[in-house]
Amino acid sequence: MASVTAASTSTRSRPCPMALAIKPVTGFSQGRSNLSFTIRPSPARLRFSCLAQPKTVERVCGIVKKQLSLGDAETLTAATKFTELGADSLDTVEIVMGLEEEFGITLAEEKAQTIATIEQAADAIEELLKEKNDN
Structure with missing residues (x-):
């Protein structure tokens, strides 16, 4: 056998x-x-990680909390979607405007429309700040 x-x-x-x-x-x-x-x-x-600096992510979280009137007890992460926080399209526009004011940048309209999470916002900001510093 x-x-x-x-x-x-x-x-x-x-x-x-x-x-x-x-x-x-x-x-x-x-x-x-x-x-x-x-x-x-x-x-x-x-494992997925945010490309942006942790400091940038924290600042973005602060702006999102301020724009959406969230309390300090609300825990936000890089993966948090604006829609999960109850934000509609107008809220998202206000968040982007707050980010532009805070960081002294201007996001292109096409880029701003694709931002749906804190991570995407932080990555876009880091990219624009890098371009700004290179010039």
Whole structure:
């Protein structure tokens, strides 16, 4: 009787939240194998981070809190969307105007319309400040 060995497979290099483990084959019975599969959760290996400086993110959070009249108890992160805070399109325009005033920059209308999170706002500000300092 022939013997078969199985190798275990891992998806560690893939950004997949699940991993597949193959248990070794123990023998054959009437043409069928005793191969079993187990799907187990794998920890996420992708991390997203804001490109902007933490100080810039903090200032943006302060402006957003001020424009939306949020209390100090409200916790904001870089991933916080303006819509999650109850902001409509007019509120978003006011936030962008507050950011322009605070940082002494002017955002292009096309760029301002794409800003939906604190991270996007902070990244756009950092980009404009870098261009301003390079000139």
